[in-house]
Amino acid sequence: MKISLKLISTSLISILVLVGAAVVSSRYVEHYTSEFIDHDIYSEYLSEERRIFVRLPEGYDKRRSYPLIIKSDGNFNLSRWHETVTAQSNKGLIEDSIIVAIPNLFWVDTRNRDLVPPYARKDVQIEARPNTENSPEIFGKADLFLSFIEKEVIPFVEREYSINNNRVLSGFSAGGSFVLYTIVTKPELFTGYFAFSPAAWYDNSIVVQEFKNGLSKLSKKPLFMYLSIGGNENEIITGSFNGLLSAIESNAPTNFNYAYHFSENAGHSENPYYSIPKALLAYYEFRESKI
Helix, strand or coil, X not given: CCCCHHHHHHHHHHHHHHHHHHHHHHHHHHHHCCCCEEEEEEECCCCEEEEXXXXXXXCXXXXXXXXXXXXCCCCCCHHHHHHHHHHHHHCCCCCCCEEEECCCCCCCCCHXXXXXXXXXXXXXXXXXXXXXXXXXXXXXXXXXXXXXXXXXXXXXXXXXXXXXXXXXXXXXXXXXXXXXXHHHHCXXXXXXXXXXXXXXXXXXXXXXXXXXXXXXXXXXXXXXXXXXXXXXXXXHHHHHHHHHHHHHHHHCCCXXXXXXXXXXXXXXXXXXXXXXXXXXXXXXXXXXXXX
16 A cells, blocks of 8 residues: 655644643643643733742742742742742741742743843843843843832732732842842832842842942831852852952841851752742741841
8 A cells, every 4th residue: 555755744844732731741741830730921021921839838828928938030939939838838847828829921931021120121131231132022021020019919819818018029040130120129028039040240240239239228127138149150150249248248238137158069050949938938037026
């Protein structure tokens, strides 16, 4: 029996299409769905629909109020957060918390756009930005993403769930630069700020300089920041990290409390895994002594 080349070609194309669709579907589930509760919010500030993942405490009771942790890195280490918060709260070391994780869009790469501060190029570069490159569209839009969190995500969570004023913002790498931007821009929004392997090296470490300048303007209520970096991270990230520590030592006011850690033998992606339990314990030590 003869089989036509056209039939073979059509079958191969169909198989490739099905395989491609399966791969895309798998990646979508991995990136843009969670094992917890998923909500979609239309953002007026971002002009797009965004998703959030909500992890509730064990035995969640709407008659009680819970601490809130917002993390900017979606599913990345979300299971680690869940396991750590569960284990530490069961031991009475911390309070069980509502965790809200915000993933990047699936079909469009929005990570740098959302998380890079508005004084750095979203197409991130190590070298200083030339004065001739100053078109508004080249800069990060962390200011809009912060408005999205402050004026849309938090009010949504307040309507749907029961939260209190114990609130933490956490981010890794580019998310860490967003944390640095937020603490000196909207310090009253959270009481705890965790920056894991923060990308502070953009445009000749302008993030470090802006963070340093902003620290000197902080006042009022006690704040806590936890910073960490992997022991095996490259010289560029390590150099800017040391710059952040120097900025704190020289410019931080008395109400600014911080802890930092070098995760021995950990690379960039591994550091947050080791940092999450340390950051939570350090934050609750701060709360016991300062709040």
